[in-house]
Amino acid sequence: MKNRVLSIDERKRVAHHELGHALVALSFPRGDGVHKISIIPRGIAALGYTMQAPTEDRFLMTESELKDKVATLLGGRAAEELIYDEVSTGAHDDLSKATDIARSMVKTFGMSARVGQVSFEKDRRSLMLQPPGEPPFRGEYSDQTARAIDDEVRRIIDEQRDRATEILARLHEVLLRAAQVLLAKETISGQELRDLLAAYRPSEAAAEPPTTSDIHAM
Amino acid sequence: MKNRVLSIDERKRVAHHELGHALVALSFPRGDGVHKISIIPRGIAALGYTMQAPTEDRFLMTESELKDKVATLLGGRAAEELIYDEVSTGAHDDLSKATDIARSMVKTFGMSARVGQVSFEKDRRSLMLQPPGEPPFRGEYSDQTARAIDDEVRRIIDEQRDRATEILARLHEVLLRAAQVLLAKETISGQELRDLLAAYRPSEAAAEPPTTSDIHAM
Amino acid sequence: MKNRVLSIDERKRVAHHELGHALVALSFPRGDGVHKISIIPRGIAALGYTMQAPTEDRFLMTESELKDKVATLLGGRAAEELIYDEVSTGAHDDLSKATDIARSMVKTFGMSARVGQVSFEKDRRSLMLQPPGEPPFRGEYSDQTARAIDDEVRRIIDEQRDRATEILARLHEVLLRAAQVLLAKETISGQELRDLLAAYRPSEAAAEPPTTSDIHAM
C-alpha cells in the first residue's frame, strides 16, 4: 500500500476549509472559542481539524447556540466556495452533522413555528423492546408533515449557510492570510488566529476561549 | 471525568422552567397540586423537578384533565420563552410526553371530533404473536387520515401551549419572585409557592395538594 | 403498594358508562339481552362490566346485528357524554372493539357499498408460512382504496354513535335512576333493569335474555 499523502492542492483546500470553521466560530461571542487549527491529518478520516470549546457537556443549549453550531459546521464549505468557486467532497461530514442538528431542532426541540411544539422524536428505548418487523415510526406522521419538516430543516440550513458565507466574505483577507500561515506552520492556535483577526478587524476579535476543548475535524 | 456542574445561566433557566410547570399546574383546581419544586439535579437526566400529585394510579382521566396535563408539560417551555425570548433543548422530554398524550387523545380515546371515535390504537399483544416482517400498522389508514391525526395533535398542543403562556403571562411577577427564592433555597414546597401566589394574586391560590406525589423533572 | 380504590366520581362514571352499554343493548329486540350489570372491579383492567348474551358461538351474524354490537359498544361513552358533557379514557377498549367490527364489515364482509364486495382480509395462515420480510399486505391496495375504507369505517362508527346517543337521550331518566340503584347495590340483574325500564317506558321493555352469557367490561 502506498503512502497516502495529500497533494498541495488538497492541503490548501483543507487549510481554507478549517479556517472557514474557525473564523465563523470566532465571530460568535458566546463561547464557541477556537483553541487550535491544524492541517496535520489525524486518524483515518480527518484531513485537518479545528479544536473548539466543547458543547457535549452542556446541560442546555439555546436555539441561537444551535444555530451558531450549524453556521460553524457550514463555514468550512462556505470557505471552499469563496476561494475555489466550487465545493469538494470534504464537507460531507459537516453537512451530515448540520442536518442532524437542524432536524433535531424541528423534530425534537420544537424550534420551528411551522411544525410546532409537536415532538417527532423516536423513543429508541421502546424500539429495543418491540418485536422485529414493528411498524416504522414514519407511520406516525403524514406526508404533509414530512414535507413541513423537510422545508424547515432546509430553511435552517439555508439561513445558516448564508450567515457563514456573509461572515467569511467580510473576513476574506484574514482567511487568505491565515491560510498562508497555517500552510507554513501546519498548526496555529486560536490566539494566533484571534491576533490575525484583530490586526485586520480589531472589533471582530473574540473573547478568550474556555479551558476545555472540542475538536472539529474535516 | 470532570465534575458536571450547571452554570449560573443554566440554573436560572432551570428555575424558571420548573416554576413554569408548577404555576400552570397550580392554576388548575382539580388536584394537579404541587408538592415541591427543586433545582437540585437528580440522577443522570433531571436538572430540576416539580413534584406533583400523581395521576398514574388514576383509573379514569377526563378529556379536560388530559388537556391540563398537556398545558402543565408545556408550562416549562412557556416560562423560558416568557423570560428569555428563546427556548432551549431542555424541554424536549416535555414535548415528547405532551405529544404522546395528545396523540393518544386523538388515536386511542376518540377525543377529536374531526378524527372521530375510530380507534387507531395498535394492539401490541397481537403484534407479539405475529411473524417478523408483518405488515406495519400504518397500512391500516390512508394518508388523508394520517393528515387529520397530525392536524388534531397539533391543534391540541397549540391550544394548551397558548393556555400555559396566558397563565404565566398573568403570573409574570410571581414567576420572577419565586425564581429568586428557588435559586436561593434550591428547593421550595408547594405551600411556599401557593403562599407567594396568594401574596400576589390571592384568588389564584390553589387548594391543598393530595397526599401522594408525582415527580415532574426537567 | 397502596390499595387501589376508585374514587366516588370514578364509581359514578363507571355506573353511567356500564348502564349506557346495557340500555342500548336492551333496546335491541334480537337477543342482545342483558344478564347483569356490575361496578365491582374485576381483574386488572375492568372497572365494571355488563354481562350480555354471547355472540361468540354464533355461526352467522347479519349486518344489522353487527351494527347493534357497535352501537352497544359505543353506548358507554355516549352515556358519559350525556351525563358529564365530556368523555374519559375509560372508553378506549370499547372504541378499539367497535373499530375492529366496523373495519371487518368494510374489509372482510363486503358490507360497504362504496368499497364493494372486494375482500381486503389478510390471510394470516399464509403469512405464517412466508419468509420474514415478506411484503406488507398494505401493498395490495392503493391510497385511494385506503381512503375509501377509512371513510366507510368512520361512517359506520358515526352512525352507530348517533344511534346510541339517541337511545340514551330517550332513556335519560331511566339512566339516572338505574345508576342510583347500581351505585347503591353495586350489581343489578338484567331483569331489574328491564323492570326499571318498564316502569318508565313500558314499551321499551325487552324480551327475556338468552340463558348463556357474555361479559362487556369497562
Add this chain to the structure above:
Amino acid sequence: MKNRVLSIDERKRVAHHELGHALVALSFPRGDGVHKISIIPRGIAALGYTMQAPTEDRFLMTESELKDKVATLLGGRAAEELIYDEVSTGAHDDLSKATDIARSMVKTFGMSARVGQVSFEKDRRSLMLQPPGEPPFRGEYSDQTARAIDDEVRRIIDEQRDRATEILARLHEVLLRAAQVLLAKETISGQELRDLLAAYRPSEAAAEPPTTSDIHAM
C-alpha cells in the same frame, strides 16, 4: 363446552346461500356441474357445502371460465340478499376467494385491458432465497398502478355480482322451492336440483356433471 348447533334461522340462511352457489353454477353450460348440496356442517368451518366439478386439475382456464367461477362464488351472498335483504358474515370466505381470482386475472394473467399484459406477479421462489428485510414487492409499482389494479378488481367483482344476482332473480321460485327440499332432506344431489330447475324452467336445465368432484363450502 356446549353443543354447537345452528339455529333454524341460520340453517335457512345456509340453505339459501348454498343454493345460490349451486344455481349460478348450473346456469353455466361449461362443466361447472353441481354434484351435491348439503347443509350438514362439515369440519370446524363449513356450515354447508356445494360439491362441484373440480377445476384444480385443469391445465388451463380461460378468462370466461374464471369469470364464471367468480360469479358462482358470489352467488351465495347474492341469494342471501335476494331472500333476506341483508347479508351475513357467512360469505367472507367466498369474497376472499373471489377477490383472489379477480386479482390474479388483473395482476398475473393480463386479463385487464386497462392494466395491460404487464405481470405484477410476485415470484415466490426468489422471495424464499432473498435475505430477510428484502424490499417489499409493492415498491415495484406506483400508486397510480395500484389504483388501476384496485379499480379493475372491483370492476370484475361488481360485474360478476350483478350477473349472479340476475341469474338468481330469474330463478327466484326455484331457489325458494329447492331450499324447502334442502331443509327437509339436508342433502340433495345435483340431479335433483337440475330436475327442480327443469320443472320450472326447462331451458335452464344443465348438462350432466363431470364425474370427479370439487367442494364449495360455506
Add this chain to the structure above:
Amino acid sequence: MKNRVLSIDERKRVAHHELGHALVALSFPRGDGVHKISIIPRGIAALGYTMQAPTEDRFLMTESELKDKVATLLGGRAAEELIYDEVSTGAHDDLSKATDIARSMVKTFGMSARVGQVSFEKDRRSLMLQPPGEPPFRGEYSDQTARAIDDEVRRIIDEQRDRATEILARLHEVLLRAAQVLLAKETISGQELRDLLAAYRPSEAAAEPPTTSDIHAM
C-alpha cells in the same frame, strides 16, 4: 392420484400458443431460430415448448434484440387471442418473463428516453450484507419516478404485443395449418415450420438456426 391428461381443447390451445411463439421468433432474422416445437408435456409445469437458439450465453444484447424477445414471449398469447378471441391462464409465465425484460430495459439498461440513463438497479450483493430490516430500495425514488417506470414498462409491453399480433395476423393460415400438423405429430422441427412458412409466404422463411438450443415452454 388420477392420470393428468390434457383435454382435446387444451391440446389445441397449447399447439396454437407454442406456434405463436415460434412464428413470431421465425419472423426475426437475427438468430431467434426455432429448433423444435412440441406439445408433449415436459416436467410438472410445461404443457408444450418451443426450443429456440439460446440467448443466455450471449455477452451483450442490443435493445432491438430485447424487444424481439419480448414480442416472442407475447406471441403465444397473441395466437390464443387470434384463434379463440379470449386468453387463458397459460400465458402467465410468458407475461412474467416479458415484464422482467421490459422492467430491466427501463430500470437497469437505460433504454427508456423518458426515464433516462439513471439506473434503478438494486445491488443484490450489498443487500446480502446489510442487516435485516434494512430500508427498502423503494425509498430511493419518488412516486413520480415509479409512475414513469410503470408507464414505460407498459409502453414496451404494448408495442411488442401489437407487433406480435400483427405478425401472426399476417401468418394466420400458416398458424392454422402448422397447428394441424403439430396436433397430429406432437413435435415438429424448426425446419418443418420454416418449410410450411415458405410454402405460404416464401419471403418469410428464416435463415438456418444456430446449432445450440434454448427452450421456450408453455
Add this chain to the structure above:
Amino acid sequence: MKNRVLSIDERKRVAHHELGHALVALSFPRGDGVHKISIIPRGIAALGYTMQAPTEDRFLMTESELKDKVATLLGGRAAEELIYDEVSTGAHDDLSKATDIARSMVKTFGMSARVGQVSFEKDRRSLMLQPPGEPPFRGEYSDQTARAIDDEVRRIIDEQRDRATEILARLHEVLLRAAQVLLAKETISGQELRDLLAAYRPSEAAAEPPTTSDIHAM
C-alpha cells in the same frame, strides 16, 4: 460447458465502448489519464476494460471532478449510440456507477442547489447497531424531497451524457480509427491513443497520465 467466446460483432462493440470511456477521459485535462485499453476479457464479468489513473486514494474530489467521472462512465454507452444507433446491455454497470455518483452528489455532498446542503446520507454504522425492523431511512423525507432528488440526479446524468456525446461526436474519426487498431492489437496503451488523437486533433492530446492506475471494465 462450451467455450465462451465473444462474437465478432460483440468484440467490435466492446472496442467502441471502451474507447468511448477512454476518449472522454482523455479530453479532461485534470488527471483522468488513460493507461491502457483492452478488449481481452478479464474475470467473469469484464468484456474489456479501460485502465485509468485511480481516484480511490484521493482525499478530496471537487464537484467538477465528479462530473468528469460521470461523463467518462457514460462515454462507453455514448460511443455505442454514435456507432450503432442503438445501445446494448453492456452499459448497465456504468449506468449503475454513474447513478451512484450523481446520487451522492445530491444527497451526501450538497452539490445540488435545488436540494440544498441538507444531507440525506444514511449512517450505515448506526444501522448495524439498531434492532431489526428499524424504521426505513426513507421515512426521513417526504415524497416532495424524493422527487427533487430524482430530478436532480436525472439532470446531472443527462448533462454529462450530453457532454460525453459531444466529445465523442467531435472525435468520431479517432474513435473509428482507434477501434481498428484496438481490434487488431487487442490492447493499446494510453500513449498510443494519445498519439492517434494528436494525429487527428493535436490540441486534444492530453497530458501524461499519473503513474498509478485504475481499471474501468465493461
